[in-house]
Amino acid sequence: MGELLVKALTINGKTNPLGTDGAAPRFGWKLESERRGTMQTAYRIQVAGADGDFGKPVWDSGRVESDRSIEAAYRGPKPASRTRYHCRVKVWDNFGRESDWSETAWWETALLSADEWKAKWITPDPAGIDPLAEPAFLLRKSFELRGKVRSARIYATGLGVYDLYVNGDKVGDDLLAPGWTSYRKRLQFQTYDVTGKLRSGPNGIGIMLANGWYKGELTWLNKKELYGNRRAALVQLHVSYSDGTEEVVATDPTWTATTGPILYSEIYHGETYDARLELPGWSKGNYDASDWKPVVPVDLPLSVLVPQENWPTRVTETIRPAAFIRTPSGDAVLDMGQNMVGRIRLTVEAPAGTRIRLQHAEVLDKDGHFYTGNLRSAKQTVEYIAKGEGTESYAPYFTFQGFRYVKVEGYPGDGAELPLDRFVGEVIHSDMPRTGEFECSHELVNRLQRNIVWGQRGNFLDVPTDCPQRDERLGWTGDAQVFVWTAAFNYNVGPFFRKWLRDLAADQKPDGGVPFVIPDVLDGDHSSAAWGDAAVIVPWAMYRIYGDKELLAEQFDSMKAWIDYIRAQGENEFLWNTGFHFGDWLGLDAKENSYVGATPRDLIATAFFAYSARLVRDAAVELGRAEDVRTYGELHQRVVAAFRDEFVTPSGRLAAPTQTAHVLALMFDLVEGKVRERVARDLNRLIADNDYHLTTGFVGTPYLCHVLSDNGYHDTALKLLLQESYPSWLYSVLQGATTIWEHWDGIKPDGSFWSDDMNSFNHYAYGAIGDWLYRVVAGLDSDPREPAYKRSRIRPRFGGERLTSARARFDSPYGRIEASWRAEGGARVVEAVVPPNTTAEVLLRDATLDKLRESGRAAADADGVLTAADTAEGALLTVGSGSYRFEYPLA
Structure with a gap:
């Protein structure tokens, strides 16, 4: 057996x-x-x-x-x-x-209650070190251990970002700990196993502390110290001896402090490191710290501390420069070959005081010059000052950059080509396990998929940022909710979004409004439709994808509060036609000099009102909350009716002749019957009349191909996918993009740029097409009746002459699911892998059971096939776990 x-x-x-x-x-x-x-x-x-x-x-x-x-x-x-x-x-x-x-x-x-913390928050005494000084702080303590260590754990966090050291070695491989949360309400702390780093006798512990998100500059408004004006550290070491006794070493006034080689470090602007100021052995037990300054305790709460929730941020890959470039203006530039997020590690032998400057950028201009205009005020510059002692290696500690190109100044031998083997790109992001892959017969689409993955890697750095390079890098709610399904195909984002949603609930307004960005650093700006809806859409997605009912229950009050906030707006509780909204952000049908597409904002707002009300109802069903099922079920019906009264004419035409309006009406089931058929037909006409180009922005684009495929126009969806001229997904690929652009024409056909004001070349929102590639093109989807892919759907949509094969795999909570199709010898071959303890519904379009074979046998009689029937769309089978190969003649 x-x-x-x-x-x-x-x-x-x-x-x-x-x-x-x-x-x-x-x-x-x-x-x-x-x-x-x-x-x-x-x-x-x-x-x-x-x-x-x-x-x-x-x-x-x-x-x-x-x-x-x-x-x-x-x-x-x-x-x-x-x-x-x-x-x-x-x-x-x-x-x-x-x-x-x-x-x-x-x-x-970990430590499970505030009263278990013996440590005190500490910061350098202002009498010895200016608390507003730019250099990173070093804080340390020596201590004696009296016997053999059986186990040792450190529990640590910081206000700022920190690295922890024991006896001269960095503890762990995490970066930018403790991450970015809603600090006043939630602050993560980390747990480290340091058993192997301690010994009987003298030992030392130290922490390096920089501004990070807590105290550093954030937003394009040049705000600093948004959460506090003093960095502080909290460290508690528990040592268990072999004899069963225990000892605790914790931050308190006996620690001492100084500054060291990091003279300046900011998330947006980079880092300055003077290696001549290094303090060798500063975290060792026998280090002489007699000239270090005192520390003082800081009265900060311990009640906000929570154990690490997110995946830690780490270096996940290294990249060697692809080429050396000498620009027309004479700049020495490294081309990494990939728009990446992270840092450069350089190696050098140079005289003491040699200053090497690295400036980071995403693109070169049309003439080949190093281009930083789209960074706005972000400097993205790292400076290293050599100590002049043999081979030196350095990478920034407390910053990250978004870049493909690096301008290098001051490296020894300037004037010749840079030695490429002395520079390494270190890719940094939340260390999420990879869970999905998609590929097909069209190489440009495969490059698009790679760009989507790289865009996610660059922007999933502790929070789901909009972009990783300019003076922004914020957790925009709208971007997160449109991309969440694609994100979860590519990587395991369960812990990532669990942490972020808890911050969303923490920062939600008392009236239920949701800030534009999470963590909230925009001073009260909140509650745009399609942005605030992240409060509902993302926890529902986490439940559908991972079966996380606990998180759904935890977020349910936040979800309801958002819907109740909307309902309280304006005079008509079933229409949302008041307040500020981003609308169809960056829609191409926008008026001149406007970022907002032509689709009426109240149409978008009411459509999302209906959609989120429905999801809250569905969540209430899953949670067994009958009263909420009734309340939000009735609300959903009333909002849908109000939408139809307001935005659909008696003859069934949508009041707004935009692609996005039609997409939302179809995607959110706001129209039905003959009206739905007309809306789908009109959408197809709007696209065909535009020579098969889209005009949608952030709101309409994620759903565009889905509604076309679902309503009889899959060929049109494929034409949009494979469209190579602007505006299209493949236009940027053909322009050399290695990530997803913020604008469809970030680089115009003549090589000029969209406005410097807002032109990120690593902005994942339009990468939401990846969800459609997995679910529709490859056909790997979940059954809406069962969460977590307990019952999957294998329903590939074939691509005609221009797309002749596709394959996807996804590591679901139950195991790996695979779906692929191709034409082979006059037959269509569909292969599927269904993991144990699950079933799958397999729809083979245009197949009939009498001609369908599975591994050479009649499919209906094959082992593992539970049911089989012919339908109007094709052969429909239910199968148990196993690997299957279906084959049938091409029509």
Whole structure:
């Protein structure tokens, strides 16, 4: 019968997480089985304590009759603080098989309450170091350990961004910790295992602290110190000795402080590092810190502290420069070959005092000059001053840049070509596991997909930013909600958005309004339609994609508050026709010198009102909240009726003759029957009359191809995808883009630029087309009746002569799903992989069961095929887990 295996055991969506909160963990696992149609029928979870002894478990679920293998709740005693727990799972299946126990996994809790913090917030004494000084602070302490160390953990955070050191070594590979949250209400702290870094006798601990998002410059308004004017550190080391005793070393007034080689560090502007000011061994136990300055405690709350939620920010890839360029004006420039986000690590031998300057930019102008106009006030400049002691290596500590090109000044040998092997690009973003891939027969579309992925990497740096290069880099809500489905195909963004949504709820206004950006740094600007709707759309997406009902319940009050805010606006509670709205941002049908497309803003606002009300109703259904189901179900019906009264003529024509208006009416099911048919027909005509070019902006573009494919105009959707002239997705690809542009014509056909005011070349919103590539072109989708791909849909849409194959794979919470199609020898071949403990609905368009074969057999009789029927669209099958190869003659 083959083996039944339990693999990839996770706790709260992560593998062996260190430093969790005290909530009851949720377990997930994946099954492996070569037998088709494998379904779990029962599971058993055991949890052991720190000793890992399952003979004396902390909790044993016993055999639980369930096909659930995600989000399985722990129901044992409440987890204790600073404790490691071990867990394992076994399952039974529908073939009567019992698996062995899985490999043991673990999770370890952090400090779970404010009163467990013995550490004090500290900052340099202003009498010794100016708290407003630009240089990064160094804070340290020496301490003695009296015996053999069994285990050691550090719990640390900072107001600012920090690096932690023990005995001369950096702790962990995280960057820009503790990340960016709504600091006054939520501040992450990190947990580090430092057991191997400590020894009996003298030891040292140190923390390097810079401005970061907390105190540094943010927004194009040149705001500083938005959260506070003093950097501060909080560090607590727990040492457990082999004899069972424990010792705590924590930040307090006995620590000392100084400044060091980082003279200046800002997120937007870069970093200045003087290697001559380095203090070798400053975090070691025997370091002489007699000339360091005192620190003082700072009265800051501990109640806002939360254990790390997001994926940590790390270097995830290194890139070598692709070329050296000497520009027409004589600048020495490195071409990285890829618009990336991160930093350059340089290596040099140079005399002491040599100043090397790196300036970063995304593009060259049409004449080949180094171009920084679109950065606005962001300097994106790094300076390194050599100490003159052999080979030196440096990369910035507390900043990041968005760039493809690097202008280098002052490197020894200036005048000749730069030695490319002395420069390395280090790609930095939240270290999310990759979960999806898409490719097809059209190489330009494959490049588009790569650009989408690189755009996500560059902008998913602790928060979902709009752009990573200019003086902005903010968590725009509209950008996040339009891209969330695409984002979740490419990477596991569950923890990423869980953290961000908690900040959204924290920063939500008392009346339910939602700020334009999260964390909120724009002084009260809030509540545009399609932007504030992130409060509803994103948690619903997290539930649909990952089955995260706990997050849905946690965010439900925030979701309702947003809908109730909308309902309270204006005179008609079912129309949203008041207030400020971004409208169809950057729509190409905008008036001259306007960023806002031609679609009426009240139409957009009311359409999203209806959509979000429906999602809140659906969330209430999933959460079993009957009263809310009734309230928001009725509200949805009333808003839809008001939309039709206001924006649809008696003959069924939309009042606004724009592509986006038609897209929203179709996508949000605001029209039906003959009216829907007319709206879809009119949308197709609007596109055809524009020579198969789009005019949509941020609001309409994400849904455009979806509604065309869903309403009988898939050929038109393909024409839009494959359109190569401006405006189109492939136009930027043909212009050499390696990420997604903010503007369809960021670089115009004549080589000139869109206005410097707002022209990012790494802006992921239009990359939302990726969702359609996965779900429609490749046909890998989820069934709306089951969250987390428990039941998937394989429904490829074929591409005619210009698109002859497509393939997608996605690592769902239940396991890897694959869908592919191609023409082969006069036949159409569709292949699918369905993971164990799931089923899939497979629709093979234009196929009939009498001619359909699966691995050479009649498909209806194939092993694993549960149901089969001919429909008007084609052969429709339900299949269990396994790998399938369907083949049928081309029509």
